[in-house]
Amino acid sequence: MAPKGSVFLLGPGFIGLEVLSELLQEGYAVTTIVRREEARASLEKMGSKTIKGSLDDHDVIRDAVANNDIAIHTATADHKPSAVAILDGIAERAKSGKSSIYIHTSGTSAITDKSGGEYVSENIYEDDKPETVDSIADDAPHRQIDLAILERRKQLGAKAKISIVLPPVIYGLGKENRLSIQIPTMARFALKHGFAGFYGGGKAVWGQIHVSDLAKGYMHILHYMESSSGDEVLKNPYFFVENGDEHSWERMAAEIGTALHNAGRIQDPKPRQIPEELFGDLFQEWSVPVIGQNARNRANRLRALGWKPQAKSTFDSFVEVTVAVTGVQYT
Numbered sequence: 001m002a003p004k005g006s007v008f009l010l011g012p013g014f015i016g017l018e019v020l021s022e023l024l025q026e027g028y029a030v031t032t033i034v035r036r037e038e039a040r041a042s043l044e045k046m047g048s049k050t051i052k053g054s055l056d057d058h059d060v061i062r063d064a065v066a067n068n069d070i071a072i073h074t075a076t077a078d079h080k081p082s083a084v085a086i087l088d089g090i091a092e093r094a095k096s097g098k099s100s101i102y103i104h105t106s107g108t109s110a111i112t113d114k115s116g117g118e119y120v121s122e123n124i125y126e127d128d129k130p131e132t133v134d135s136i137a138d139d140a141p142h143r144q145i146d147l148a149i150l151e152r153r154k155q156l157g158a159k160a161k162i163s164i165v166l167p168p169v170i171y172g173l174g175k176e177n178r179l180s181i182q183i184p185t186m187a188r189f190a191l192k193h194g195f196a197g198f199y200g201g202g203k204a205v206w207g208q209i210h211v212s213d214l215a216k217g218y219m220h221i222l223h224y225m226e227s228s229s230g231d232e233v234l235k236n237p238y239f240f241v242e243n244g245d246e247h248s249w250e251r252m253a254a255e256i257g258t259a260l261h262n263a264g265r266i267q268d269p270k271p272r273q274i275p276e277e278l279f280g281d282l283f284q285e286w287s288v289p290v291i292g293q294n295a296r297n298r299a300n301r302l303r304a305l306g307w308k309p310q311a312k313s314t315f316d317s318f319v320e321v322t323v324a325v326t327g328v329q330y331t
Contacts, residue, residue, distance in 0.1 A: 004026060004027045004028040004029065005028065005029075005068075005069035005070050005101075005226070006028070006029045006030075006031070006067075006068040006069050006070065007023055007028050007029065007030045007031070007068055007069070007070040007071070007072060008030075008031050008032075008033075008061075008064045008065050008067075008068040008070070008071045008072070008089075009023070009030055009031070009032045009033075009048070009071075009072050009074065010032075010033055010055070010061065010071070010072070010073045010074070010075050010082060010086070011073060011074040011075025011076065011105075012032040012033075012034070012039075012043055012048070012074075013074070013075065013178060014170070014174045014178040014179065014180055014181075014211060015074040015105065015167075015170070015174075015211060015214060015215065016032070016072075016074040016075065017174060017175040017176060017178060018174055018175060018211050018212055018214065018215035019072060019074060019215045019218050019219075020032065020043075020046065020048060021046070021175060021215070022215050022216065022218070022219050023219075024046060024047045024048065026219070028070075029049070030047070030048045030049065031048065031049040031050065031051060031064060031068060032048045032049070032050055032051075033050070033051050033052075033053045033054075033057075033060065033061065033064065034050050034051070034052060034053075035052075035053070035054050037052070040052075042176070051064060055075060055076070055079050055081065055082040056081060056082070057085075058081060058084070058085040058088070059085075061082060061085035061086060061089065062085045062086075062088045062089040062092065063089065064089065065085070065086050065088075065089025065090060065092075065093070065100070065102075066089040066090075066092040066093055069098075069099075069100065069101065070100070070101040070102075070103075070222065071086050071089065071090070071100065071101070071102045071103070072102075072103045072218065072222075073086060073102075073103070073104045073105055074105045075105075076105075077105055077106045077107045077109075077141075077142045077145065078141075078142060078145065079145075080144070080145045080148060083104060083145055083148065083149055084148065084152075086102060086104075087102075087149065087152045087156070087160075090102060090156060090159075090160050090162075091152075091156060093159075094156055094159040094160065097159075098159070099158075099159050099160075099161065099230060100159065100160055100161065101161045101162075101222065101225045101226065102160065102161070102162045102163070103162075103163050103165060103218060103221060103222065103225070104146075104149055104162070104163070104164050104165070105164075105165050105167070106142045106145070106146050106164050106165065106166045107141070107142055107166055107167055107168075108166050108167065108168045108206065108207065108240070108295040108297055109140075109141035109142055109286070109289045109290055109295065110133075110136060110140045110141055110142045110143050110146065110166060111125050111133070111136055111140070111166070111295050111296075111297060112140070112141065112289040112292075112293035112294065112295045113204075113293050113294045113295075114293070115200075115203075115204050115293050115294050116199075116200040116201070116204075116288075116292070116293070117198065117199050117200025117201045117202050117203055117204045117249060117250075117292045117293065118200055118201040118203055118204075119201070119203050119204070120203055120204065120205050120248070120294065121204070121205075121294035121296060123294070123296065124296040124297065124298060125240070125296065125297040125298070126240075126297070126298045126300050127166075127236070127238045127239055127240045127297070127298070127299060127300055127301045127302075128236070128300040128301050128304070130235075130236045130237065130238050133166075133238045141286065141289050141290075146164055149162060149164065149237075150164075150237060153234070153237065157230070157234070158229065158230025158231050158233075158234060159230060160230070161225045161228070161230050161233040161234075162233070162237060163221055163225060163233065163237055163238070163239055164237050164238055164239070165217070165218065165221065165239045165240075165241060166238065166239070166240050166241075166297070167209055167214055167240075167241050168206050168207035168208055168209055168240070168241070168242050168295060168297065169182050169183070169206045169207065169208050169209070169247075169252075169314070170182075170209055170210075170211055170214060171183050171208060171209070171210060171211070171314050171317055172210040172211045172212060172311060172312075172317045172320075173317070173320045174211045174212075180211065182290060182291060183252070183256065183314075183318075185282060185283065186252065186253065186256050186282070186291065187256050187259075187260065188281075189274075189278075189281050189282055190253075190256055190257060190260050190265075190266055191260065191265055191266070192281055193278065193281070194266050194267065194268070195257065195266065195268060195270070195271065195272050196253040196254065196256040196257035196260065196266075196269070196271045196272075197253055197271060197272050197273065197274035197278075198248075198249040198250045198252070198253040198271055198272075198273060198274065198291070198292075199249065199273070199274055199287065199288055199291055199292030200273070200288075200292055201250070201273075202248055202249050202250025202251075202253065202271070202273070203248050203249075203250065204248065204249055204292060204293050204294040204295075205246045205247060205248050205249075205294055205295075205296060206246065206247070206249070206294070206295045206296075207240075207242035207243070207245065207246050207295070207296065207297055208242065208243055208245040208246070208247060208313075208314045209241050209242055209243050209309070210243065210309065210311030210312065210314075210317065211311075212310075212311045213241070213243060213309040213310060213311045214241050216307065216310075217239070217241040217299070217302050217307055220302055220305045220306065220307040221239050221302070221305075223305075224305055236301070238301075239299070239301055239302060240297040240298060240299040240300075240301075240302070241299050241302060242297060242298065242299050243309035243311075243313075244309065245313060245314060246296065247314060249291050249292065250271055252291075252314075253271035253272075254269070254270075254271045255314075255315050255318055256271075256318070257269040257270060257271050259318045259319060274287075
């Protein structure tokens, strides 16, 4: 077997731990960054090397990227300095004639519309049509960071193979009982206020992906980038990762309400509209794009690479997620 490349993974959390496991299973040498000393033991037990640092440690990140063939950022879609540090590390490698691979995690909040939750949009973004993603507004969520990456990508040229992954609603129980953001936050809101809620009319829909299928998607993207020329990768930076299911936010709230009601944690399972004054218990100023608008997309490129989602569906996973959130077993 040919030796695998070396990887610097920024963000060994909900998504990152799943990706880390896939990388190690395939024989990649992986280095992760950790903020807390106590986090090192479990990562090193998995087989990863570790370095101490945070998203704001520019030089630590830059140097780690410069010393590895591949960089994967799964920590957050909204921290520009860490993305810049990765790009600076890639630039250092390019100066010495070395090529790099960079997979950056964005999100489909970037393609949300202005529906107010009142209807299902007919606008569906497809990742084999990059011009449609390029057309989204510069002030869309995550977009300023994505644009900074794309601009630097042009400057670096074929020496920098850079792709941007835009996951939809990520669900499922991850490694070390890690949880995603949207569904657990909606569940915690319901626990606090006694009802599961949605924004506006609740009719807007998002795609879905289980975290394990998402991690396998990253690996397909990585293998494509490894086997393709820099000029080929430059043609299209975008990858969506969805499993074919789309659910409205009202339906999502209804399933959360039913799950929590069955767990004995709320009395009324019926979902309700969430007033704006309660957004502080959701995603604050980002509540509307995160759980209120349409974000429809198709992962045509991944499917063309042979990727197929295999994990359980969103609602089949609600029980295990609800138990993890509440700590209460079903009766």
